[in-house]
Amino acid sequence: MKEALNWWQEKVVYQIYPRSFCDFNGDGIGDIKGIISKLDYLKQLGIGIIWLSPMYVSPKADNGYDIADYYNIDPQYGTMADMEELIEKAKAKGLKIILDLVVNHTSDEHKYFIESMDKASPYRDYYIWRQGKRGGKAPPNNWTSFFGGKAWSKDSKSGEWYLHLFSPKQPDLNWHNPKVVQMVREIMRFWLDKGIAGFRCDVINLIYKTSLADGKKRLILTGSEHYLTQDGCHKTLADLRQTVLNEYDCFTVGETVFITPMQARKLCGTNPKELDMVFNFEHMEVDQFIVKWFKRKFKPEKLINVLDKWQNQLDWNALYLENHDQPRSVSRFGNNAYWDESAKMLGTLLLTLRGTPYIFQGQEIGMTNFDFTDMSQIQDVESHNIYNVLKKLPITKRKRWKMIKRTSRDNARTPMQWDGGAGAGFTAGTPWIGINSNHSYINVAAQNKLSDSVLEYYKKLIKLRSEIPALRHGTYTRIAAPAGVYCYERILNGERYIIVLNMTAKKSKFNIDFKSEIIASNYSNKDYNKNILLPYYAMIIKPKI
Ligand code: TEU
Ligand code: CA
Numbered sequence: 070m071k072e073a074l075n076w077w078q079e080k081v082v083y084q085i086y087p088r089s090f091c092d093f094n095g096d097g098i099g100d101i102k103g104i105i106s107k108l109d110y111l112k113q114l115g116i117g118i119i120w121l122s123p124m125y126v127s128p129k130a131d132n133g134y135d136i137a138d139y140y141n142i143d144p145q146y147g148t149m150a151d152m153e154e155l156i157e158k159a160k161a162k163g164l165k166i167i168l169d170l171v172v173n174h175t176s177d178e179h180k181y182f183i184e185s186m187d188k189a190s191p192y193r194d195y196y197i198w199r200q201g202k203r204g205g206k207a208p209p210n211n212w213t214s215f216f217g218g219k220a221w222s223k224d225s226k227s228g229e230w231y232l233h234l235f236s237p238k239q240p241d242l243n244w245h246n247p248k249v250v251q252m253v254r255e256i257m258r259f260w261l262d263k264g265i266a267g268f269r270c271d272v273i274n275l276i277y278k279t280s281l282a283d284g285k286k287r288l289i290l291t292g293s294e295h296y297l298t299q300d301g302c303h304k305t306l307a308d309l310r311q312t313v314l315n316e317y318d319c320f321t322v323g324e325t326v327f328i329t330p331m332q333a334r335k336l337c338g339t340n341p342k343e344l345d346m347v348f349n350f351e352h353m354e355v356d357q358f359i360v361k362w363f364k365r366k367f368k369p370e371k372l373i374n375v376l377d378k379w380q381n382q383l384d385w386n387a388l389y390l391e392n393h394d395q396p397r398s399v400s401r402f403g404n405n406a407y408w409d410e411s412a413k414m415l416g417t418l419l420l421t422l423r424g425t426p427y428i429f430q431g432q433e434i435g436m437t438n439f440d441f442t443d444m445s446q447i448q449d450v451e452s453h454n455i456y457n458v459l460k461k462l463p464i465t466k467r468k469r470w471k472m473i474k475r476t477s478r479d480n481a482r483t484p485m486q487w488d489g490g491a492g493a494g495f496t497a498g499t500p501w502i503g504i505n506s507n508h509s510y511i512n513v514a515a516q517n518k519l520s521d522s523v524l525e526y527y528k529k530l531i532k533l534r535s536e537i538p539a540l541r542h543g544t545y546t547r548i549a550a551p552a553g554v555y556c557y558e559r560i561l562n563g564e565r566y567i568i569v570l571n572m573t574a575k576k577s578k579f580n581i582d583f584k585s586e587i588i589a590s591n592y593s594n595k596d597y598n599k600n601i602l603l604p605y606y607a608m609i610i611k612p613k614i
Contacts, residue, residue: 080117212292
């Protein structure tokens with residue numbers, strides 16, 4: 070049977086967080102020339118699509134998720150000529166590139182926002198400016214921001230307030246204004262015409278604020294019922310599809326927070342077409358209590374149930390265990406004592422579920438959470454804001470640090486560990502953020518030399534996935550297994566593969582009572598006992614009929 074899949078369903082995506090990937094000129098900050106120098110590495114890894122986190126001109130209050138100029142590259146990362154060279158060289162190697170489209174908000178240093186501060190400006194209505202309550206002293210409503218605190222800031226000049234769901238340096242755009250929609254259409258065309266293959270759309274399900282009424286009081290995100298996944302958002306996405314995206318061979322993946330499977334199906338549906346895939350966050354919430362700063366013990370069974378639910382609910386998932394906002398998966402769902410086994414087990418999971426897998430830089434070598442010891446080493450705006458919010462609660466300084474340490478987005482943002490040298494092969498200068506001291510042994514150079522390294526295992530799995538259609542678009546069915554063991558089969562045209570993942574440090578009894586061939590595993594064949602799964606055992610089996 071002919072495969073009828075789109076190219077973005079056949080390939081593996083690799084997310085680059087440019088600031089921390091590879092620094093070519095030695096100023097301590099990753100850059101475009103650095104990325105170009107690693108294209109061969111990515112090609113050898115076997116991925117087919119690169120997602121670049123933002124490199125547009127930005128004051129970087131949120132490391133580039135605050136864009137001041139969508140049409141130019143920030144000098145810290147290079148020039149437009151560098152970017153064009155990157156697109157061209159990647160293309161020559163058969164690698165597609167998607168960019169981050171951050172259009173829920175701009176930077177407060179974007180020229181339109183600066184203009185909009187003048188009440189009489191035609192740009193006033195590009196943003197969400199309102200009179201405050203109580204004679205202008207209090208914000209227009211009770212909404213709270215994703216980064217903690219109020220979602221409004223007051224500008225003394227006009228005496229009015231502007232909305233920002235993130236930091237005050239990230240004012241929200243007004244998507245009720247057709248000129249804003251037109252502005253975004255033009256930005257998309259500009260980059261698609263340069264040869265990029267699509268967009269990862271930042272917090273795209275927040276863009277449309279249906280009303281600015283007070284929200285029901287909540288522990289987090291008071292007001293969210295007025296802007297999460299609204300009808301206006303669906304309509305806008307369908308519009309962008311019809312007026313821009315349909316003309317290009319491209320795909321979009323939406324970063325969609327707090328969505329239900331039903332909403333996800335609509336966002337990824339075809340009538341009308343909106344996005345191609347969405348990142349949902351439910352599996353990122355399994356080890357937290359209401360908010361991410363309140364951690365609870367990780368229970369594999371919960372993760373398994375959530376993953377299984379989304380596999381069943383959506384035809385095609387955007388699969389991920391890490392990104393630049395999340396702690397490292399091996400530190401979170403794996404185990405330090407079984408670092409190698411658990412990193413490979415998680416890799417097996419990522420690369421054998423149904424959907425498009427996204428690898429975050431460093432995940433393929435099993436990079437771990439940072440080893441920082443205090444707040445002064447943290448750069449992330451979110452961590453600092455939350456740390457300050459926590460100060461108002463009756464918790465000790467030690468506890469406060471512990472909460473930040475486990476959850477900080479900087480866990481994912483320490484430099485890529487290329488080798489064991491002083492700058493980890495990331496930089497010849499002083500890195501903008503601390504390098505994990507475990508780079509002495511967790512690094513690409515070391516793992517390239519070992520045939521059984523985490524890196525080589527990822528390469529092997531990516532290759533298997535590309536060679537075996539059933540692993541890409543076969544059906545998914547969960548198979549009953551003991552607690553903490555995730556087992557499922559993928560079937561296509563009578564070809565059947567079974568994936569067995571022990572997600573715990575305990576040996577588990579699990580009888581696989583058929584003749585079978587192990588086609589990949591994180592243990593060697595001699596460790597295989599068909600009744601006992603060793604800690605974090607992972608295998609892909611092809612039953613013999
Ligand atoms: O993230 C949106 C988001 O809701 C979360 O990931 C958030 O950053 C936090 O982890 C919630 O606790 C996107 C980007 O991925 C993130 O880097 C940006 O800071 C944010 O949007 C604003 O653009
Ligand atoms: Ca640099």
